[in-house]
Amino acid sequence: MLTYKKDYIVPYYESDANGNMKLPSIFNVALQLSGEQSMLLERSDVWLKENYNYTWIVVEYEVAINRLPIFNETISIETAARSYNKFFCYRDFIFYDQSGQVLLTITSTWVLLDFETRKVVHVADEIVAPYESEKISKIIRGHKFTALESDILERDYFVRFNDIDQNGHVNNSKYFDWMVDLLGFDFLSGHVPKQISLKYIKEVLYGVKVTSRAVLDKSDVLEAISKHEIATEELHAQAEITWQVKNG
Amino acid sequence: MLTYKKDYIVPYYESDANGNMKLPSIFNVALQLSGEQSMLLERSDVWLKENYNYTWIVVEYEVAINRLPIFNETISIETAARSYNKFFCYRDFIFYDQSGQVLLTITSTWVLLDFETRKVVHVADEIVAPYESEKISKIIRGHKFTALESDILERDYFVRFNDIDQNGHVNNSKYFDWMVDLLGFDFLSGHVPKQISLKYIKEVLYGVKVTSRAVLDKSDVLEAISKHEIATEELHAQAEITWQVKNG
Incomplete structure (x- = not known):
């Protein structure tokens, strides 16, 4: 399981009236990070479209929040594609503060959609191999x-x-x-x-x-x-x- | 006139259906940059509120676009507080591509608002001095x-x-x-x-x-x-x- 990690400073336009990072921005920044890891591993959305005519779709999120990041805070975000089975891929995100305390965690469930049939397809090993995720048989109930x-x-x-x-x-x-x-x-x-x-x-x-x-x-x-x-x-x-x- | 410059990579969530950087995101990122320069020069919004009970308000933008930044492009953004008179401050933003070509320019007009009276106030020299802007008498017509x-x-x-x-x-x-x-x-x-x-x-x-x-x-x-x-x-x-x- 390969981990991708990056520092991020919360800009004013991703902060709400309370000075907390907006929830939609938290999801945006998390997804951006998984996209960056995919590009790094040569499994970008463009690669996926050109080679399979597939796209990734998030179907579930579970978020546990200790504290929301705040305006101008330097946080550190880590992501890894934890495991996958026939249809589902499971990816984690962990947001840390500067002292290494966990601010929040996101676990997410993804499927692959075929652009042409608009149907969910099997997860081909070649697509997920570079992430070094664990192949499991269990389907995690949401x-x-x-x-x-x-x-x-x-x-x-x-x-x-x-x-x-x-x-x-x-x-x-x-x-x-x-x-x-x-x-x-x-x-x-x-x-x-x-x-x-x-x-x-x-x-x-x-x-x-x-x-x-x-x-x-x-x-x-x-x-x-x-x-x-x-x-x-x-x-x-x-x-x-x-x-x-x-x-x- | 002090210039503040920074590289920026356009994330997917600031890109529209065409793959171009969204216009609202262009304004957001520009304003974030001016906020960063202000913090650097010890003239942050917090400083302005604590010392004067004032806030900055943008009243006008003029944008000239050669090409919009696109998804995942590394751009370089430059800003400077060009000049000011009794009531108005003029700030420029220039967005460059990686070869140094100008993508777009923004000229903006700002005023200072008093939090209590909700009225526009005179620009005190002490507030703008660190930016090394030129003091002018002319009011630029929008x-x-x-x-x-x-x-x-x-x-x-x-x-x-x-x-x-x-x-x-x-x-x-x-x-x-x-x-x-x-x-x-x-x-x-x-x-x-x-x-x-x-x-x-x-x-x-x-x-x-x-x-x-x-x-x-x-x-x-x-x-x-x-x-x-x-x-x-x-x-x-x-x-x-x-x-x-x-x-x-």
Whole structure:
């Protein structure tokens, strides 16, 4: 298992009103790092397209947060493609502060999609060999999401041109933007996320209006839980976030 | 006039569907650079707040684009606080490619705002002295904007939590996002901007619904011109953009 590591300084435009690094930016920077490792190992997205006509898709994230990086902080980010089986690849990201303390960890699940058939394909050994990941037979079960029930917050969002990646799909981190925005300024400036489970079900394309739905449970004084869905007529993504009171 | 220069590699999440660096990201990265120079010269935003209770506000941008930076390109960005008079400070940014060719230039106009009175204040010599800018008496006249007339495109946008900066206002680059989004995928994937004039009139706060309005003149085959407004009941920003046909 090869590790790729890089220092990063949090710029002002990736910091939120609290001075914390924005969650969508955390995903962006993590994915950028895995892309850099792939380029280094001659398995870039361009290589993958030219040789197989495949693309990588993230289907799940699990994030555990001790502390969010803050504006102008120098952090160190490490990533490794841990293991893979027939259909899934598992990649870890660890964000450290300058003293080597873990700020947050992300475990992610990836699949390979065939550009032509739009279907998930088998993971060919040649594609993942350079990462020196462990081949496993086990399929790691992700978070079990439950349906949203009462007191559902809801807002529509239009996909913007700048939400679209080079692959023609909505950027991964955008879903998260649509999800948390619903919780409002007062909640978001008083709480920080502690644990996030996020699942991508179906890609969103340009020109579409998506509905972001959420239920926020604040019955526990110290810890709130929000559940999220991004939907059109179909379900596109689900998330569950545990929040703690800021400085509390 | 002190120059601050830095190399930058365009990450995937700052690249649009065409593989070009997103315009809002260009403004973000430029502003980040001026912030870094200010920190280096001990004139950071924190210093400015603690010593004067002031903040910097950009009021105008003029951008001239030869070519947009592209995904994974190593570019070099240079900035300098060129000159100032009683109320305005003028700062330049130049983006270069690796062979030293100019990709684009940004000239920007800044004012100092008093946090308490919310009014523009005189530029004190002590604040700008470390930049070694030239003191001038002339006020540089910006672009003259005209009102939007017929065939007005229009869409509403809600300010999101992640649009808000640490200073509590909508991030500068966001206005641009609202403006260009209106032109649609087909136009934006077939055209690149050549010249941009952008003026900020009044800040947008959280919780507000803004209306983005545009008129697009495509009567010239090779060159289109779009005019933009961001408004609530008041006018918040105006822009005029000259576009050229991609690869044409």
